[in-house]
Amino acid sequence: MTSVFSPRELWRRLVAPIDPALMLIVGLLLGYALLVLASASSDRLNTQLINLGVALVVMRIAAQIPPQRLMHLALPLYIGGLLLLVAVALFGDVTKGARRWLNLGFMRIQPSEIMKIAMPLMLAWYFQKHEALLRWKEYVFAALILAAPVALIARQPDLGTAILVLAAGFYVIFLAGLSWKVLATLLLGGLASLPVLWSLLHDYQRNRILTLLDPEADPLGKGFHIIQSTIAVGSGGILGKGWGNGTQTHLEFIPERHTDFIFAVLSEEFGLIGNTFLLALYALLIGRGLMIAGNAPTLFSRLMAGSITLIFFTYALVNMGMVSGVLPVVGVPLPFVSYGGTALVTLFLGVGILMSIHKNRMLVQK
Amino acid sequence: MHPAEFRNPEQDLQRFQRRLAIAGGLVLFAFALLFARFFWLQVVQHEYFRTRAEDNRISLVPVVPNRGLIVDRAGMVLARNYSAYTLEITPGKVADLEAAINELAKIVDIQPKDRKRFRRLLEESKNFESLPIRTRLTDQEVARFIAQRFRFPGVDIKARLFRQYPYGDLASHAIGYIGRVNDRDLEAIEKRDAEDNYRGTDHFGKTGLEQKYEFDLHGQTGFEQVEVDSGGRAVRVLARTAPVPGDNLVLTLDMKLQQVVEKAFGARRGALVAIDPSTGGVLALVSMPGYDPNLFVDGIASQDWDVLNTSEDKPMVNRALNGAYPPGSTFKPFMALGALELGKRTPQQTISDPGFFNFGGHLFRDDKKGGHGLVDMYKSIVHSCDTYYYVLANDMGIDNISNFMRQLGFGQRTGIDIEGESEGVLPSQEWKRKRFRKPEQQKWYAGETISIGIGQGYNAYTPIQLAQATAAVANDGVMYRPHLVRHIENIRTGERRVIEPQPLRVLPLKPANVEVIKQAMVGVNKEGTGARAFAGAEYVSAGKTGTAQVYSLKGEKYVAGKVKERLRDHALFIAFAPADRPKIALAVLVENGGFGAQSAAPIARQVLDYYLLGKLPKEPAPADDEVDEDD
Numbered sequence: 001m002t003s004v005f006s007p008r009e010l011w012r013r014l015v016a017p018i019d020p021a022l023m024l025i026v027g028l029l030l031g032y033a034l035l036v037l038a039s040a041s042s043d044r045l046n047t048q049l050i051n052l053g054v055a056l057v058v059m060r061i062a063a064q065i066p067p068q069r070l071m072h073l074a075l076p077l078y079i080g081g082l083l084l085l086v087a088v089a090l091f092g093d094v095t096k097g098a099r100r101w102l103n104l105g106f107m108r109i110q111p112s113e114i115m116k117i118a119m120p121l122m123l124a125w126y127f128q129k130h131e132a133l134l135r136w137k138e139y140v141f142a143a144l145i146l147a148a149p150v151a152l153i154a155r156q157p158d159l160g161t162a163i164l165v166l167a168a169g170f171y172v173i174f175l176a177g178l179s180w181k182v183l184a185t186l187l188l189g190g191l192a193s194l195p196v197l198w199s200l201l202h203d204y205q206r207n208r209i210l211t212l213l214d215p216e217a218d219p220l221g222k223g224f225h226i227i228q229s230t231i232a233v234g235s236g237g238i239l240g241k242g243w244g245n246g247t248q249t250h251l252e253f254i255p256e257r258h259t260d261f262i263f264a265v266l267s268e269e270f271g272l273i274g275n276t277f278l279l280a281l282y283a284l285l286i287g288r289g290l291m292i293a294g295n296a297p298t299l300f301s302r303l304m305a306g307s308i309t310l311i312f313f314t315y316a317l318v319n320m321g322m323v324s325g326v327l328p329v330v331g332v333p334l335p336f337v338s339y340g341g342t343a344l345v346t347l348f349l350g351v352g353i354l355m356s357i358h359k360n361r362m363l364v365q366k
Numbered sequence: 367m368h369p370a371e372f373r374n375p376e377q378d379l380q381r382f383q384r385r386l387a388i389a390g391g392l393v394l395f396a397f398a399l400l401f402a403r404f405f406w407l408q409v410v411q412h413e414y415f416r417t418r419a420e421d422n423r424i425s426l427v428p429v430v431p432n433r434g435l436i437v438d439r440a441g442m443v444l445a446r447n448y449s450a451y452t453l454e455i456t457p458g459k460v461a462d463l464e465a466a467i468n469e470l471a472k473i474v475d476i477q478p479k480d481r482k483r484f485r486r487l488l489e490e491s492k493n494f495e496s497l498p499i500r501t502r503l504t505d506q507e508v509a510r511f512i513a514q515r516f517r518f519p520g521v522d523i524k525a526r527l528f529r530q531y532p533y534g535d536l537a538s539h540a541i542g543y544i545g546r547v548n549d550r551d552l553e554a555i556e557k558r559d560a561e562d563n564y565r566g567t568d569h570f571g572k573t574g575l576e577q578k579y580e581f582d583l584h585g586q587t588g589f590e591q592v593e594v595d596s597g598g599r600a601v602r603v604l605a606r607t608a609p610v611p612g613d614n615l616v617l618t619l620d621m622k623l624q625q626v627v628e629k630a631f632g633a634r635r636g637a638l639v640a641i642d643p644s645t646g647g648v649l650a651l652v653s654m655p656g657y658d659p660n661l662f663v664d665g666i667a668s669q670d671w672d673v674l675n676t677s678e679d680k681p682m683v684n685r686a687l688n689g690a691y692p693p694g695s696t697f698k699p700f701m702a703l704g705a706l707e708l709g710k711r712t713p714q715q716t717i718s719d720p721g722f723f724n725f726g727g728h729l730f731r732d733d734k735k736g737g738h739g740l741v742d743m744y745k746s747i748v749h750s751c752d753t754y755y756y757v758l759a760n761d762m763g764i765d766n767i768s769n770f771m772r773q774l775g776f777g778q779r780t781g782i783d784i785e786g787e788s789e790g791v792l793p794s795q796e797w798k799r800k801r802f803r804k805p806e807q808q809k810w811y812a813g814e815t816i817s818i819g820i821g822q823g824y825n826a827y828t829p830i831q832l833a834q835a836t837a838a839v840a841n842d843g844v845m846y847r848p849h850l851v852r853h854i855e856n857i858r859t860g861e862r863r864v865i866e867p868q869p870l871r872v873l874p875l876k877p878a879n880v881e882v883i884k885q886a887m888v889g890v891n892k893e894g895t896g897a898r899a900f901a902g903a904e905y906v907s908a909g910k911t912g913t914a915q916v917y918s919l920k921g922e923k924y925v926a927g928k929v930k931e932r933l934r935d936h937a938l939f940i941a942f943a944p945a946d947r948p949k950i951a952l953a954v955l956v957e958n959g960g961f962g963a964q965s966a967a968p969i970a971r972q973v974l975d976y977y978l979l980g981k982l983p984k985e986p987a988p989a990d991d992e993v994d995e996d997d
Contacts, residue, residue, distance in 0.1 A: 175385050177378075228596075231422065234407040234415025247423045251595040272408040279397050290390050294383050302382055306389070313393050317400070324403050 017063035019355045022292075025285045026336060026351060032278065033262075033337035039244045040265040041258035044339050051341035055348035062352025066360050067301045070353065074125035077118040078145070084111035085152040092156075100156050112153045112161045116346050117353075119149065119165050120307035123172040128300035134177065142173055157202045160318070160331035167314045171307040176299075208328040228253045229264040230325040240271030258339040260331060263323040282316045282335075285309075292358045301357045308350040315347075424604065427592045428566025431585030432527060434612035436541055436575060438621035439852060444541050445576070447527040451503040453511065454496040457488060459520030466518060467499060473510045474500055479667045487546065487665055496522070501664045529569065529663050535656035537624045539684040540617075540648075540784070540850055542574015543659035545666075554580075563587045572662065573684075575615060575850060578783050582854050585612030613863075614855040618647030626976045627652045630969040632986030634959060636936075637685035639833035639848075640952040640973060643942060645867040646837070646846025648782065649950060649977070651830075653685040678932075687782065690790040690826035691955055694912030695750045696940045697821030699883050700835060701758060702743050704770035706879040710762050713743045713882045723756035723816065730756045730816050747886035748894035750911060752820050759819025764810055767818060768794035773873055774835040775845065776827050781870070782848040790831055793824035822915055832953035836940040840908070840948035842880050843873035884908055888945045896939070899967035905978050906945040909970065911963045912938035914955075934958040939966035943974050950977050 030052065038045055084102060088111055092099040101108045123142055130138045146169035154162040174183070198206065211223050232248035241247070246268035248254050254264045267275055289309025296302040315335040321327030323334075333343045407415065436445040453474055460466045467484070470476060480500055487497045503511075508523055515521065529544050547555075551570040555561055558581060566587060571577035588609030592600045627638050631654045640650040661670050674682055683689065705711035721737035723730040732738070732752040738745065746754035759767065772778065777792020791797065795810040802808045817823040830848060838845045846867050853864040887908035891900040895911040914936040937959030942951035952970060959965035968988050975981040 171389070175382060175389070177381050177385065228422075230407065231415050231418045233404065234411050235419035237408055237412045237416065247593075248419055251423055251593065251601060253422055253596040267404070267408070272404055275404045275408070276401065279401060283394070283397060286393050287390070290386050294386050299378070299382075306382075306386060310389055310393075313396070317396050320400050321403075324400070324407060326403055 014060075017355055017359050018060065019063075019292075019358050022285075022288050022351060022355060022358070025281060025288060029281050029285070029336040032266075032281070035243065036262060036266045036269070036337065037258060037339055039246070039269060040249060040262055041339065044258055048339050051344050054341065055344040058345050059348040059352035059355070062349050063355035063359065065352075065356055067296075067298065067304070067357055070121065070304075070356070071125050071128065071300055074118075074121040077114065078122035081111055081114040081118045082149055082152075084109070084114070085149055087111075088156065089152060098156050098158060100158055110342065112149075112156070112158055112165070113342055113346055115149050115153065115165045116161070116168060116311070117349055119146065120168045120172050120304055120311070123169055123176075124300045124303035124307065127172065127176045127303055128298060131299050136182075139173065139178055139182070142169075142176075146170070146173070157205065158331065159205050159208075163318065163330060164311065164314060164332065168307050168311050171310040172303045175293075175303050175306045208330070211329070225255050225261070225329055226325050228255070229261050229323045232264040232268040233324050236268040236271040236274075238272045240267075240269045240274055243269050245269060260319065260329075260333055260338060261323055262338050263320055263334050266337070267323070278337075282313070286313050289354055292354050292361075295361050296357050297361055301360070305354055305357045308354055311350065312347070422596075423593050425592055425594045425600075427590045427600070429588035429590055429606070429609045430527070430566045431587055431609035432611040433529065433544075433569075433585065434579075434583040434614045434857070436583075436615045436617065438617050438619045438624075440620065440622070441616075442621045444533060444537065444617070444619075444621065445529060445531050448530055449525055450501065450528050451508050451523050452498040452526050453500040453503055453507075454498050454522055454524050455484070456496040456520045456522075463488075466521065470499065470511075470518065470521065473514055474503065474507045476500055479669070482668060483665045486668075496524070498526075498664065501526075501528070531659045533621070534658045534660065536628060537619065537621065537651065538574075538656040538659050539653040539686065540574055540619060540624075540651040541659060542576040542578075542784070543572055543662040544569040544576050545572045545662045546570075569663070573786075574784055575617075577785055579615055579851065579854070583612040583615065586610035611857060614857055616852050616855055616862075617850050618642065618645070618649065618852045619651065619850055620649045620977070623973065623977055624650045624652060626983065627969070627973055628654065628656070630972045630983060630986055631956070634956050634965065635679055635685070636954065636956040636959065636966075637689060637829040638952060638954045638969065638973070639686050639830045640950055640977070641833050641837045641848055643837035643841040643948045643951045644846075646848050646870075647852060647867070648848050648850045650952075650973070651686050651850065653683070653687075653689075655679050655681040657681045684784075684786075685955070685957075686829045687784060687787045688828065689955070690788055690828055691936055691938070692823070692825045692914040693821040693827050693832055694914040694936070694938050695752075695821055696832060696910045696912035696938045696953070697819075697825065698750065698755055699747055699839065699887055699910050699940075700771060700774060700776075701755055701762075701767070701819055702747060702886070703839065703875070703879060703883045704767065705743075705758055705762065706882060707770065707875060708762065708766055710766075711743060711758065716740045716742045717754055717757055719751055719753040721753070723753050723760075725756070725760065725813055725816055728813060743882065744886045744889060747883070747910065748889040750890075750895050755819035756816045759815050759817075760812070762815075762819075764815045764818065765794055767815070768792050768797070773871070774838055775831055775870070776835060777831070780828075780830050780834050780848050782830060783850050783865075787830070788828055790828050791824055791826040793818060797824075821912060829953045829955050832938075832940055832955075833951060836942055836953055837948075837951035838873065839880060839883060840942035840951045842877065843875035845870040845873065884945060887942075891941070895963045896941075896967050899963060899971045903971070903975070905943055905974070907941055907943035907974055908945045908948075909939060909941035909967065911961065911967055912940070913961050914938060916958065931958055934960055937961055937964055937966040939963075939970045941970045941974065943978060950974065 034045065037048055088099060088102050093101040093103050093108065095101060100110055100112065102111060122145060126142060126145065127134065146166065150162050150166045153165060211226060228248060232246065232254055235248065246265055248268050249257055249265045254261050257265050266278065286309055289305060289312065293302050293305035293309060296305050312335050315332055318327055318330060318332040319334040322329050333340060335347055432447055435443055437443050453470070455466065457463060467476065467481065476499060484497060484499045503523065511523055531541060547568055547570045555564045560581065563586060567584065571580035571583065576583065586609060589607045590603050591605040593602050593604055595601055623640065627650050634654060636654050638650060638652040639648065641648055657674055719732060719737035719739060719741050721732045721735055737753060738749055738751045741751045741754050745751065771792055777790050779787045779789055798810050799808045814823060818825060834845070834848055847870050849865055851865050853862045855862050887910055888906060890896045890911065891907050891909045896909040900907060916933055916935055937956040939954045940952065942948040952973060954966045954969050956965045972983040
């Protein structure tokens with residue numbers, strides 16, 4: 001062995017916490033994403049590379065933090081996030097009719113983004129704490145932990161983030177072993193309360209759902225996004241129109257083509273083959289994540305890994321469903337592919353945590 | 367309360383892994399559903415979406431052909447096209463028009479009159495047309511808009527061809543003008559089954575030659591297959607069928623002559639039609655005052671329209687074709703010709719003129735107090751003796767008069783190639799029966815025939831009818847349809863469609879009779895009422911003065927200075943020259959010009975001087991106050 005400070009040793013230490021399998025899958029996804037972005041909006045490529053750099057640093061740091069240390073962050077992060085959400089509701093900036101941002105004077109932050117990680121962290125920590133004794137009371141309290149921030153986010157309004165946070169929390173509760181009876185009851189109760197929920201929705205949220213049901217009713221207004229993205233997907237065919245040749249993309253028929261609707265670009269230019277490749281990459285990513293969760297030593301680690309993995313799935317499902325016209329338009333990006341720094345950092349924080357859990361799978365046993 | 371449940375870690379792990387497996391299954395199931403959706407869209411429905419994407423992308427854009435030019439007989443361009451940038455809005459693509467226009471006004475100068483015009487166009491148009499908010503943008507304005515056009519979906523700059531009439535109001539009534547297509551024009555287009563060819567065309571001939579020859583001038587619309595972006599803006603051209611430019615009109619009109627006439631009129635109102643008697647080609651078609659046809663091309667501004675429409679001078683009326691005036695004494699040569707042809711008079715037969723004609727106790731006065739003494743046909747024309755024609759009219763009877771005059775074209779449209787010509791009134795017993803309702807009005811009274819003889823009474827003819835009749839006499843009874851277009855020229859092949867002179871009819875006139883009338887008309891300009899105006903002319907011309915009453919004075923003698931200008935008599939003059947081989951025949955009318963010899967004859971003199979000798983007059987034709995009132 002050479003010196004501890006030799007470049008080789010430094011590199012080994014640097015990459016040690018990184019799970020090669022996970023990194024390979026994510027790397028393939030990123031390569032694919034950059035290829036699509038280069039067609040959708042090539043002038044944003046440099047910025048996205050910088051975003052990516054930041055996100056990878058965040059991942060590397062997260063991968064280094066052992067799960068036990070992470071647990072200590074759960075409560076302060078959750079409480080802090082909740083307070084910030086209350087602050088947003090009281091003093092937040094309004095942009096495009098929604099109160100989502102908090103102006104700290106030197107920067108603007110979007111506290112709901114914190115909740116995407118803070119929520120599973122908090123619930124996983126909570127279930128770990130009460131591991132020995134999980135009664136219905138604990139589940140009710142967990143539901144409250146989940147409901148408060150979700151309600152605050154939904155009222156901003158930010159339906160996309162609310163769904164993701166709700167899903168993140170729900171996955172934890174589900175994986176923690178909530179009884180099927182309760183789940184079935186919740187499901188029926190949820191269906192029964194749909195009319196009530198409908199009345200609580202904002203007009204724009206209702207419109208989005210109505211638009212999904214009949215986009216052609218308003219082809220130039222609310223239905224425009226769905227119609228045009230569906231045309232893009234359908235016209236792509238099996239092989240796609242080829243990179244840079246998507247007419248829907250390049251003639252600006254696809255709105256938000258570098259962010260939420262980037263899947264329409266991918267679909268149009270790479271066709272069914274390209275879509276299947278993307279689905280396969282996501283399936284591999286999710287499979288690897290679930291494997292990590294299954295091998296995790298503590299309840300906290302399992303729940304955390306399971307929830308993060310299923311959140312990746314939720315991102316992908318909601319986004320692709322929206323672009324292909326089967327789910328309503330909500331602001332959910334295509335994970336690892338859509339342009340934008342915030343989402344990328346959050347996603348890679350999740351990947352980092354997964355890596356850390358995988359690295360530390362044996363520690364407790366030892 | 368449930369008792370506390372102590373847990374078995376091994377069992378917990380198994381349960382957790384079971385749940386993970388269920389979740390994994392759900393993931394696969396959801397992805398399978400997504401794949402099914404992709405398969406549905408991209409394989410099963412692919413053809414449908416491919417077509418929709420193509421429809422999105424490709425738009426068939428008509429390419430409007432260049433409109434044909436209008437040039438006079440010497441090649442002077444009277445109507446041409448120039449290219450300019452317009453700022454256009456497609457109202458269907460703009461949610462809030464008012465706001466968009468206000469924003470545009472910050473980069474491009476938009477005046478209240480532009481907004482007004484835009485609103486009017488908006489009312490008249492269909493929603494998917496793009497309408498100009500500003501025309502003739504400057505280069506700076508174009509640059510400023512291009513830089514910001516992403517802010518204005520549904521707004522774009524277009525290079526359009528504009529019609530321009532370089533001579534402004536000169537010959538405006540003959541050339542006419544184009545304006546934006548309206549519902550009536552659309553009907554005309556549909557009637558000709560030309561909708562396809564007019565896709566993209568937004569202007570249409572409204573009056574004059576522009577209207578009559580619209581479908582020759584228009585040309586064949588081309589098409590471009592254009593790739594467009596979501597804002598409907600053209601990105602690139604995929605295929606193109608070139609337009610075929612419209613045909614040029616080459617006129618019989620002599621623009622320099624037209625200029626001479628309009629100058630000769632000065633500020634006076636009236637009309638002049640000059641015809642080449644041997645072809646019917648119109649050499650000058652003047653209606654004064656004219657108007658600037660350029661005002662109409664982009665849609666006339668309302669204040670301009672108000673001025674034109676409310677003016678007492680009625681500049682929009684084409685007096686040459688639509689003004690119907692009593693011909694006054696210019697009618698006499700035709701009366702005399704009729705008398706000869708019908709055998710009612712011989713040239714030598716004389717009457718004795720006491721200065722009036724007594725018909726059943728009613729005195730019809732002659733202009734000359736005390737009368738002209740013994741009057742034969744020559745003298746009756748040269749000195750314009752009224753009494754001769756009172757008696758003649760009475761002898762001929764109304765139906766003989768109208769039957770003869772009808773052959774000369776009086777009271778009928780001449781068929782000139784301009785729409786909307788008036789018929790005028792050729793009085794007859796039948797006409798009166800049709801014209802009036804009450805039985806006592808429908809009856810023709812013999813006394814009414816008397817004043818018909820001197821061109822008054824119910825007589826009302828357009829200046830072009832008068833010119834046509836004059837040309838008929840000059841051409842010994844061979845009548846041509848008056849026309850303004852000499853040939854229509856295809857500018858690409860150079861092929862010419864000549865508008866052949868169309869003989870309307872050959873009147874069976876006895877040459878000797880025609881000669882008598884011609885000689886008498888020569889006498890008018892030599893020693894009669896036209897002599898002053900034609901003193902010193904280097905050619906032999908034939909003419910006849912006339913005065914049409916506007917205001918009937920009961921018993922009083924008409925004194926020009928005593929009546930208001932607008933109630934003064936109209937002055938008329940007909941002429942042709944050279945008398946032996948006429949190259950030009952004309953009729954002039956000066957509204958409220960007083961006696962024909964006074965203001966109409968000097969205009970005719972300037973016209974003939976220019977046309978026959980190339981002499982340009984130095985000033986408007988004089989109004990001769992010294993002339994004797996023997997008219």
